[in-house]
Amino acid sequence: MTAYHKQTLILTTEGQVVALKQPLRECLKSFCIQNGIYQYEMDAYYDRVKCRTQGLIAGHNRLVPSQGTSNARVVYYMAHFLGNYCYSTERDRLLVSFEDFHLQIYIDASLKSFKRIVNAADRVSVLQLQNIQNKIALYGMWRTESNLIRASDTYCSRQDGLRLNQDVRFQMLLNAARASFINTFGEEPDADFRHQLERSVNRRFRG
Template sequence: MNFKGSYDFGNLATLKNYTEVEGFQPRFDNCLALTAYNDQQILVLTLTGQLLLVKNSLSACLKQLCQHYRIYSYEMDVYYRLAECRTQGLIAGNYRLVPSQGTSNPHVVYYNAHFIDSKTYSKERYRVLLTMDNGQGDFFQLYIDASYRSFVRILSAAERVSKYQLQKVEVEMRRLGMVKATPGWQGSQEVFQYQRDTDQFNDWLYSTLILAVVTAAFENSYGEKPDASFSESVYNVLMMVGRKSRAFIKKR
């Protein structure tokens, strides 16, 4: 391992060797972690281990990232409801920008989980300790001031959301003939059961995402949430997906 440095994001006063810049936009592929430095600046650890003090608020930065990758709040709401977690990250398949704790916490650190090589808890510093692999042969250590139990719970939920998204893509690719069955497995009961379950899940997810959009539009137009009969009516319109997915929806 080629260790390049150690960074304590739980004590920003120790991170002084930074460069002040304007206009840098953190993305899934150009940084390891970021956090609010103050109301108007964020501290970013780039993929090469450089610290940048960027003139931008954390909320504005995250909004810009969502716009760049087309990550929509109504979509994240549905996926995280499935994952049974209130603390949401920004997830786009294999890309996962995850908060270290509750997003309203002023000390929250967002880290790109797809670069994690290992995680543990440092009893010496009382910090979550991440070893990050930038994919270029360089490793970095990040110390984050957070409850390890909560940290793992939030990270696990983000991984489930990623799985749900990729599963949805897999179903669409199979439907469009872009994915073929593995040789020797065609017609097997295991593959049939898996495809049936993922198809039903995808139908339920598709219906739920559309209902979330329609519900948001209803609230914006009428200033109140639609009643149960309206939601049921929307589901009925979407029921062309078949009776089996209907049963799956009711189970959820």
């Protein structure tokens, strides 16, 4: 999927080209709405994987950019269809294979950047899915059908999961609160504001 004037071109896994009469930004917005993706959530997860270039990640659904999103040549693709990719010195382009190698395209992108971005998207996907699994475990749904506890479901792993959930939740709230603070007061919040926010977020239920 890529921008074409004020339209968006989509190449399907069957090799068909579809032109949507709406800009790329609107298509990305629609994807976020349909998959429940929020900017502050992406910021929180991508902070953990140390990557500035963000994809639109909803678990296994990963719409990933080929390079920096401000680049006019950026191409978005669904990473779960991705096969192999390598750099073609003959074409001076990145050769990308999709859907069991039935579809191959050339992309004007750096191999190093492409690999870094898709790897970060994969890590964000794993963190999201782990977060869901950990939440289920915290609600008591962590025994197998044989009623045996797997090694990965021990007390220590559940505590690690709780910390992951808390860290991501706090980072999301901090990002949202920081943006609201700047928009309201025109300056960055100080360390005391962050401390008070963290205390409020982690306050235990008192009944």
